[in-house]
Amino acid sequence: MTLKIRKENQIKSFEITPEQSYINRRSLIKSIGILSANPFFSNAFADNNIPNQKPLDFIKNNQYSTTEPVNSFEDIITYNNYYEFGLDKTDPYRFSTKFKPFPWTITVTGEAENTGDFNYEDIILTNKLEERIYRLRCVEAWSMVIPWIGIPLVDIIKKFKPTSNAKYVAFETVYRPDEMPGQRRRNLDWPYVEGLTIEEATHPLSLLAVGLYGRELPNQNGAPLRLVVPWKYGFKSIKSIVKIHFQEKQPPTTWNLAAANEYGFYANVNPEVNHPRWSQARERRLGSGFYGAKQPTLLFNGYADEVGYLYSDLDLKKYF
């Protein structure tokens, strides 16, 4: 089992990559200005990854955190799949600067007693934030370790008082083509939608993240709030959520609509069930350097002890 209790004297995530070191690196890169006139690559990193997000007050939740080394802040904010901002991994970092995460309203509808529009401040900031260091496994066979700041999703869901008919929770990403250039093209059916069973959504590992590395979420990571479901492939962890809908039937999900034979509703990390076009048996842990070997992928991304019971009756090959 890979979940271990962290000792108190361990290095804090902020100390692993001091802010100043990557700020310094930016200015070094800038000083090599003449090279950036290269016409073939325009993705030389600009200055917009200096953290200007507000620092957050939080407690560390060691019970649910991994002790594996955390990825650098730079890796986490420059390598993203967020097609609303473009298809390349660096696009969300480059093209998300126009996005305005605040003010933010979340609309709650469906099978719940307490529905309506809720301000981010009223629904989120009234909770105690906690840091959880989770593994993130992308369906593309790479992975990272990220120090998220958030609230257990179950605590938020309780506030809405879902009825007994609420078997599923559907989520929707904001649709703002003016601020999200990727949404002006129809690579996916916008807005992005995702869903969980109510058991998954209320599982203690499910997190509603509002920050990482001790600060508010950068735009490219799903500001101002996103899901983090660490035992599922990354695409289940929907970003910039504006709608939460409780319902009895299984909701449609964007990648499943795009290619049903490749992306299932459950999308649990499973080394035994390959993507039709590539193997899921191993993954590349980013930050492990040029010659770091790929590592074996674990069932439910290593969270099998915590979430395995949710799927004891489910044929994981059929319901992938």
Add this chain to the structure above:
Amino acid sequence: MRYSTRLVIFISLIPFIDLNLRAFGFYGGLGANPIETMIRTNGIWGLRILIATLMLAPFNRYSGLEIFRQLAKPLGLVSLFYILGHFLSYAIIDQSGDLKVVIVNIIETPYLIVGWGGFLCLLSVGAMSFKSLQPWYKKNRSTISGIVYSSAVLGTWHYYWNTKTIETEALIYCLIVCILVLWKVKVTQEKL
């Protein structure tokens, strides 16, 4: 070699120089996933230059400019150079040089089979550059040119198949390669 040819070859190698500068940490480095950047950069430039090489034939035919004909062989070799880098960075770095793993991975993954096929086509044509094979090459010109077109088709297919959604760039290459193949068929039929 004419200066114009040398210039084109130099330009076609800029992405390679750029990649190397990045590998040594210049302007932004290779990003969070350096191995993927190496594989993708080599692959996409190999394909772009291969398609550009095939476009030389119609350019030569309709403009009559000899430079287009002269560029075909060196540009084709530059394309092979990139594709070789593409394959080797996949096999040696990404798969840690484990030949068994590479072979199993290719067999299990349809888009890798297609890419591998395209690579072998290109490699076999590249081998024709050796002086000892030149007489054989001159006798089998049409077969060889067919193999080059096949490698472009397979390479584009490999690229298209590897993307998660339908990407504009992949679609453009599919379109260009289709037109080139149809043009080649038409020209070949006119000769017969």
